[in-house]
Amino acid sequence: xxxxxxxxxxxxxxxxxxxxxxxxxxxxxxxxxxxxxxxxxxxxxxxxxxxxxxxxxxxxxxxxxxxxxxxxxxxxxxxxxxxxxxxxxxxxxxxxxxxxxxxxxxxxxxxxxxxxxxxxxxxxxxxxxxxxxxxxxxxxxxxxxxxxxxxxxxxxxxxxxxxxxxxxxxxxxxxxxxxxxxxxxxxxxxxxxxxxxxxxxxxxxxxxxxxxxxxxxxxxxxxxxxxxxxxxxxxxxxxxxxxxxxxxxxxxxxxxxxxxxxxxxxxxxxxxxxxxxxxxxxxxxxxxxxxxxxxxxxxxxxxxxxxxxxxxxxxxxxxxxxxxxxxxxxxxxxxxxxxxxxxxxxxxxxxxxxxxxxxxxxxxxxxxxxxxxxxxxxxxxxxxxxxxxxxxxxxxxxxxxxxxxxxxxxxxxxxxxxxxxxxxxxxxxxxxxxxxxxxxxxxxxxxxxxxxxxxxxxxxx
Numbered sequence: 001x002x003x004x005x006x007x008x009x010x011x012x013x014x015x016x017x018x019x020x021x022x023x024x025x026x027x028x029x030x031x032x033x034x035x036x037x038x039x040x041x042x043x044x045x046x047x048x049x050x051x052x053x054x055x056x057x058x059x060x061x062x063x064x065x066x067x068x069x070x071x072x073x074x075x076x077x078x079x080x081x082x083x084x085x086x087x088x089x090x091x092x093x094x095x096x097x098x099x100x101x102x103x104x105x106x107x108x109x110x111x112x113x114x115x116x117x118x119x120x121x122x123x124x125x126x127x128x129x130x131x132x133x134x135x136x137x138x139x140x141x142x143x144x145x146x147x148x149x150x151x152x153x154x155x156x157x158x159x160x161x162x163x164x165x166x167x168x169x170x171x172x173x174x175x176x177x178x179x180x181x182x183x184x185x186x187x188x189x190x191x192x193x194x195x196x197x198x199x200x201x202x203x204x205x206x207x208x209x210x211x212x213x214x215x216x217x218x219x220x221x222x223x224x225x226x227x228x229x230x231x232x233x234x235x236x237x238x239x240x241x242x243x244x245x246x247x248x249x250x251x252x253x254x255x256x257x258x259x260x261x262x263x264x265x266x267x268x269x270x271x272x273x274x275x276x277x278x279x280x281x282x283x284x285x286x287x288x289x290x291x292x293x294x295x296x297x298x299x300x301x302x303x304x305x306x307x308x309x310x311x312x313x314x315x316x317x318x319x320x321x322x323x324x325x326x327x328x329x330x331x332x333x334x335x336x337x338x339x340x341x342x343x344x345x346x347x348x349x350x351x352x353x354x355x356x357x358x359x360x361x362x363x364x365x366x367x368x369x370x371x372x373x374x375x376x377x378x379x380x381x382x383x384x385x386x387x388x389x390x391x392x393x394x395x396x397x398x399x400x401x402x403x404x405x406x407x408x409x410x411x412x413x414x415x416x417x418x419x420x421x422x423x424x425x426x427x428x429x430x431x432x433x434x435x436x437x438x439x440x441x442x443x444x445x446x447x448x449x450x451x452x453x454x455x456x457x458x459x460x461x
Contacts, residue, residue, distance in 0.1 A: 028043065088100055229287045246302075338414045
């Protein structure tokens with residue numbers, strides 16, 4: 001039942017304290033009417049007896065304590081969902097901002113959703129092709145996986161995200177695939193880049209795009225990933241789509257959470273973030289996956305910028321505990337003009353073994369990436385020796401590995417922004433590069449694959 005009060009006791013920043021309330025619930029939606037008839041929205045952050053603490057979405061400017069009315073709507077924030085949302089652009093709370101018609105909802109869903117019951121989860125085991133060799137060949141993305149991208153300020157993570165949106169697909173025929181993209185705290189320039197890029201390339205047809213700008217309220221930023229995942233859940237588990245969710249930038253989300261926590265005067269945890277940051281991130285990340293007896297799936301790529309490139313910062317640190325690996329972008333590679341600058345030595349996809357092999361990618365995939373990583377690692381060691389001792393001090397074999405490492409970065413990791421490589425091209429390129437190293441050094445590949453691929457000069461990208 002909707003209840004209305006005029007008993008506002010205090011306003012502090014985006015927070016409003018209402019006294020004398022009855023039956024108010026946590027997360028309940030609120031409408032605030034100012035003396036000028038303006039309507040603001042908010043939600044209940046805390047209830048203590050007859051007092052309710054409300055956070056205002058649009059900010060508290062223009063609110064006069066004595067002349068405002070507060071209505072508690074007895075419901076949480078919901079979004080109307082529909083398969084017609086594909087190809088549309090929305091703000092962080094799901095309102096259309098592309099001049100298109102309003103969405104006629106097929107269902108109204110609570111954005112907080114519900115975690116997937118662990119006993120109902122199905123194990124991720126199918127390949128998603130991104131068209132990017134450093135991911136498909138070395139850190140394979142598996143359907144239903146949570147695979148974050150750890151970046152740094154100024155690195156091209158947004159361009160990498162756009163490339164994944166344009167190129168990602170599932171290889172099995174007859175499968176419906178779509179992307180739900182949520183951007184939080186981005187600039188107008190970045191928002192414009194995503195809209196123009198997806199529109200001009202035709203990628204927008206398979207995308208639902210949510211944009212929360214840096215000047216939008218922090219409370220909206222906290223809601224955006226939940227809105228994104230609510231739409232993804234509907235498309236995946238009701239409509240049977242295989243959904244790839246991309247969330248950028250989770251650091252902006254965590255900063256908004258810290259801002260709200262500080263406004264509530266909560267005791268801070270590490271670096272000022274709330275002590276429940278781990279739990280809060282888990283409520284987002286754990287909404288992805290596969291469910292037994294359901295056709296669809298949700299695969300999640302959260303992108304976050306590491307403050308000062310620090311992997312031990314609370315946001316990447318806690319994200320790493322919840323997700324199944326990470327793709328790390330390297331500033332050193334970026335300075336070499338390698339794009340995308342994926343550091344394959346530090347990156348890891350913990351589920352890659354489940355998504356590769358015969359019938360998924362190719363039977364030689366596992367042996368091939370093990371050998372590539374081994375050779376690249378040896379080449380990086382040779383690079384360090386050359387810096388210390390000089391290249392003249394290297395053995396002939398070390399020089400071969402040194403050449404391999406440089407070629408691997410320039411040809412395998414380095415890839416054009418609009419270059420879409422099939423998994424076949426990525427694997428064949430790997431064999432072409434391995435021929436720089438003598439056959440006797442191929443100690444991680446089975447003999448049958450060496451005969452079929454290494455010894456066959458026709459196998460090349």
